Amino acid sequence: MKTPNDKLDPHTWLNEHGSYLYSYALLKVKNKHTAEDLVQETLLAALAAKSSFSYQSTIRTWLVGILKHKLVDHYRKQRRMIAFEDLTNEEDNFLDNYFTANSRWIDKPEVFQNPESAFQQQEFWKVLQECLSGLNSRQAEIFLAKEIYGMSNDEICKCFSLTPTNGWVILHRARLALIKCLKKNWTD
Amino acid sequence: MLNCKKASQLASRAMDEKLPFWKNLTFKFHLLLCRNCKNFTDQLEFLREASRRLTVSKEFELSAEAKHRIINKLLEN
DSSP states (O other): OOOGGGGGGOOOOOOOOHHHHHHHHHHHOOOOOHHHHHHHHHHHHHHTTTTGOOOOHHHHHHHHHHHHHHHHHHHHHTOOOOOTTTOTTTTTHGGGGOOOSSSSSSSSOOOOOOOHHHHHHHHHHHHHHHHHHOOOOHHHHHHHHHHHOOOOOOHHHHHHHHHHHHHHHHHHHHHHHHHHHHHOOOOO | OOOOOHHHHHHHHTTTSSSOOEEEEEEHHHHHHHHHHHHHHHHHHHHHHHHHHTTTGGGGSSHHHHHHHHHHHHHHO
């Protein structure tokens, strides 16, 4: 029987959103098998809770919401506390890592010499992935939403309940941190 | 005159949206005079390109085996 609920088919979920959920989980747990298990648990939970899906959100947002709960469970099991909102206190000091008291660059930015050759090397992708894992979870989520999943600033602000200014601030910081990390760990 | 800290904020913002007219003007003027910030804008472009290609790198794909396993699990339920 074909209904509008066709969209609620787990096979489709896996094919359309599986890799998204996986990359999301992988950035948090840094372990392939754990990340795969989390995707599986998420889809099982989604299947069980199918009727609670509300058409006000997209399937992907809904699935990510479930994955987030699974991540929290996972960390709880590991008796590790995860701070989902850990960007409050060190906010003001963050830019001091990059700029002098009179607002000049501490490390002068240098361009990456050979982008194409970097992109050819598996090692580069490993480094980039590790750098992404080094971001705090909120920065990573927002950066990924922006650069990998192509959300607009408006969508990001709505989705993460941010003011536009906070959105710019977070993206700016994520980018500074990633560039610093790449420069440190990748020699081009 | 814009300083580098502010210019770097505008450089990041300019990746995502059109800057307001005057901000854009002072920013572009700063870039003409400041090699460091010009380099930072190049780094931002590099980071964007790298991020966009990241998803096609194998590291971020759910493997066929994993998909298969998950489908089987889902069918059991």
